[in-house]
Amino acid sequence: MDEKPRLLDQVREQIRLKHYSIRTERVYCEWVKRFIRFHHYQHPEVMGAAEVEAFLSDLAVRKNVSASTQNQALAALLFLYKQVLKLDLPWLGEVVRAKKPSRLPVVLSIGEVQQTLAHLEGDVWLAANLLYGSGMRLMEVIRLRVKDIDFIRLEMVVRDGKGMKDRVTVLPRCLIEPLKQHLAVVKARHVAELNAGRGDVYLPFALERKYAKGPWEWAWQYVFPASGLSVDPRSGKTRRHHMDEKRLQRAFKVAIKRAGIVKLATPHTLRHSFATHLLESGQDIRTVQELLGHADVKTTQIYTHVLNRGGLAVLSPLDRA
Structure with a gap:
């Protein structure tokens, strides 16, 4: 033992x-x-x-x-x-790995996305809009730092995404003002915490040693901070971490139900919808691949199977009757 x-x-x-x-x-x-x-x-x-x-x-x-x-x-x-x-x-x-079943992703129509987002509010509304507007994964949005948003170039940098890779994705123009207003509130709370002798945040890897004052700087703060303080399980320090992703997941589930949508949708469905709607609008699949951070274009091609194109663009014989 x-x-x-x-x-x-x-x-x-x-x-x-x-x-x-x-x-x-x-x-x-x-x-x-x-x-x-x-x-x-x-x-x-x-x-x-x-x-x-x-x-x-x-x-x-x-x-x-x-x-x-x-x-x-x-x-x-x-x-x-x-x-x-x-x-x-x-x-x-x-040792044989279990074979994953080949399933098409759940995708919401543009109208269904709008109906769902209409039933969200506050920071979860903003986070969900970023999921759909940028194609980021749930934890990529939740872990987003202030320094990784560029309002001039209309882009966001995803740090240490899946496979520990960085990438750049789009910042929707319509979210600029809501995001700036949100950050103003977050910054005011951060300043208040600095005045109270707190205000530091977790920095990954050895960055905390490299940037001694980094944990207290505004640039390193989370865009979506948690509502309260918590103890870091590794360092034991009491800090304000990022928003709990379960909060967004629960709110999204309620929003889907209120919108009357029967699809088994989750916040990740917004990423699928982002890719599908871009391809529907004629966007190049390689560009979509880069925005999503897929290593292989074959992964991105799954969204082409959701589109009403190719072999699936046939006219049903019943519609000819």
């Missing part, structure tokens, strides 16, 4: 060395604990492909988890063996 906390500490250390998010740290540690518990607390060093396969099979058969969840568990275990235990994995090729 003494070895389990030490092993998890090693997992956390390697995750932080590779600058993975706190979410990844929590998820990977939970999967490692579940794996060890499933095999009656055997140490992972004495286990291999057979035990990993048995664990993954149990998730799929008895727990009935999705393919993405099963693959997440596998990723955590491979991280444990390769990065933490530093073990050679001759059996790695034997």
Whole structure:
């Protein structure tokens, strides 16, 4: 029993060395604990492909988890063996990843987007508008910093997006004034906190050492700060973090219901809608790929299947009658 906390500490250390998010740290540690518990607390060093396969099979058969969840568990275990235990994995090729079902994204029409946004207000309204207007992912909007908005060039910089890549996306003209008004309120609260001896914010990686005064500077503040202070689980410091994404998710769910829309839409649906509507308007697919931050254009091409084009542009024989 003494070895389990030490092993998890090693997992956390390697995750932080590779600058993975706190979410990844929590998820990977939970999967490692579940794996060890499933095999009656055997140490992972004495286990291999057979035990990993048995664990993954149990998730799929008895727990009935999705393919993405099963693959997440596998990723955590491979991280444990390769990065933490530093073990050679001759059996790695034997572990079969679950095949994800090929599904088309849920997309809202322009009218449905407008109806949904009309049922939101305040900072969640602004955040949802940025999701649709820029094509950013949910956490990319939530983690947006003041310095990454350029009102002159009408663009926003997404820092450390998926795959730890930066990219530039569009800032909608119609959001300039609402965003400036929102930032004025945020800045006033930030100034008040500075006067009270607080006002610092989390900086990623080694930036806090590089920019000693950075955590207190306006440029590094979150565009969508949390309503209250919280304790940073890694540093133990009490700070104002960014908005909880669940707040936007809950508000969006209510807005969809009030708008009378029966599609299974989430805030991420606004990103799908952004891409689809751009392609519908004739925008070049390569440009859409860059805005979305897709490494491969094949990922962006899924939105062409949602359009009423190509083979799907046929006229139904019933409409000819």
